[in-house]
Amino acid sequence: MDICHEAPVKCLAYSPDGKWLATGSEDCTIILWDSEGQLVQEWVAHAGEVWSIAFSPDSRHLASVGFRREHAVWNVMPGQGAPKAMILEGHTGLVVSCAWSPDGTLIAAGSGDKTVLLWDARTFQLLHRLNLFTLEQHAHAVTHITFSSDGIRILSASSDGTVKIWDAFSGALILSLEGHTCGVNKACFSPCGKYIASASSDQTVWLWSIDDGSCVETLFEHRADVRHVAFSPDGMTLSSGACDGTVAIRHIRDIILVQDTDM
Template sequence: MAGKLCLALGTGLCAFGIQRLELHSGGPLEGHTNAVTSVAFSPDSKRIVSGSYDKTVHIWDAETGAAFREPLEGHTNTVNSVTFSPDGRRIVSGSGDRTVCIWDAESGAALSKPLEVHTSAVLSVAFSPDGKRIVTGSYDKTVCIWDAETGAVLGEPLEGHTNTVNSVAFSPDGKTIVSGSKDKTVHIWDADTAVVLKEPLEGHTDWVESAVFSPDGKRIVSGSYDKTVRIWDAETGAAHREPLEGHTGWVNSVAFSPDGNRIVSGSHDRTVCIWDVETGVAVRKVLEGHTKSVTSVAFSPDGKRIVSGSYDKTVCIWDSESGAALKEPLEGHTNVVTSVAFSPDGKRIVSGSYDNTLCIWDAESGAALREPLKGHTNRVTSVVFSLDGKMIASGSGDKTVRIWDAKTGAAISKVLEGHTNWVNSVVFSPDSNRIVSGSRDNTVRIWDAKSGAALREPLEGHTDQVNSVAFSPDGKTIVSGSHDRTVRIWDAETGASLYELLEGHTNQVTLVTFSPYARYIFF
């Protein structure tokens, strides 16, 4: 099948690794003759660039779907990565042919001959924030920096990694570059001189899966299968003291605090750790309370508290400043905690469990605000607060959706019945007036949040279970992702399918969500 890019306009959609694009006003963007490997919007969102196994780069009008010109030809192997410059005037592409190409985004003309330095496939490309340089990472274990205007390589390839370079990124100020590798190290490079600032950031004894800058660009945090968290000085490359040790199992989850001053980590070793980013030391000793693997951790909206859920059937709330547990583990569930969520104001937490109940907790004190909410006759799979904080919706293996008063815990309406299999996902509309649910019965349903009445017939089209559903920020459209490997977009008022089936995934779609301005959908 010819490669097709996937993007829906009106609501907008941007997807990764897909092969089909449906426009609100037209058909799929056809032109590639093989799988599409990479897509990116221009900074003004007016154009799209795509790369493909067919060795070409295409530029499209994001409004009409029309191709700007003939395919950009020059690569002799798969185009692995494409992106626009910050000003939208140029495009850079990296290929399995070991080259990098720079193109004029307006005319499609190559601005130079293919840039040849790498000795193996180019895996990723990125512009510096000012658009003057390009950084590339390759299977050849090197990083290269290029002059984005002339195409000249700025110095020799940056050598030091002893295995594939998985990722490269510029710091927010464009002065340094960070790279992470299968060789278990992180490198920091001076983006101006093209020299490594320090010796390789060594310490991890297993793969470095990711390396990112802190919000202010001054720190780098890395996590590894070696059970440690490491913080590095982005300016000097120096490690902030010894590795952050305390976990005795691999780290499942890490997060920065909203102000970027702390890191929280949850581990298979059943613990939560809070780390001071400045000093690189634990704010407190390992936070013990869970007796089984910690599945997830999150900061409250104000950054003052942390909530964690676990296979041990409990929820824990921690003071993010002191690291102290605000209470003993929150007990009430008699089976695995499957889902936790803060209320919009951060004052309450709701949790759902395999024990068929919901619990509402005071996020400040950790106290249960009432008895567990009972009604479901099978495990609770999904819980969510309405955006006004007044209601909670829950989906269950009992095939129903229930709506609860978030203050009293009372059921607000009749049981929402109609699905013929497990309800996997529930979410409120932005105005809190409607609920959308996705089910193992392959359908999506829309409900009146006040009365519990179904607003229309089930939305049919998926050929396997619906794993995730979401409203657009304006509440006008719904997106659903399914085990059938597809995404569908629906009109939230009429229930009509707005777009053709979005195909291209080679496995089930487990999560879908809109961007804040509803221009894109990520899945």
């Protein structure tokens, strides 16, 4: 299934309840789709391109960050009018990534000003400003950082074409995933924690085993830089968005079952 924005897709996210897929684009909009790929809502979210989006654990809110240090939280309740935003402030540099804590009480955003800010998700008050520790061994810029669901590991993607797994407490390098021929724009853990998916400017999506760092599958569905990739909540579907405005959705159940059988 392919669906289009009017400009390159920058980010996408599944709601934890599996009902919605949200996509953000350089056309300044966020589109909410149902599980069948039908458009549910579309709205202009930021004055510039939408860099990152993340659903709250209860699937009722969507955090988004956009060009010019913009960070908003939207209520996602289809059928009850246009989404309304609560604006979060505090960053002094370009905001490139956002995330919710697993219990839904905190909202975090990472920025080009080399900080991570934490807000109370109930009051939207700024709580902490954290200085990022340096992730060494990448040859070029780190393009994306995410935590594992248990908070023990950190996954970093880089324009040097690698994906690295780090110990979140010591900062020690655990594993380096190498194989892409261009920069990696996004990487994510599967819900079960056994796999990693990476999206690259080499127009491919790679599926990796976290046990030994081997490539399980290389997916060639796009004809442009792949900017984003995400697993469905059950881990059996993988979605990716590319610079040509397309979103590819593919079932990976058979791939996962074969790998789990071989382990």
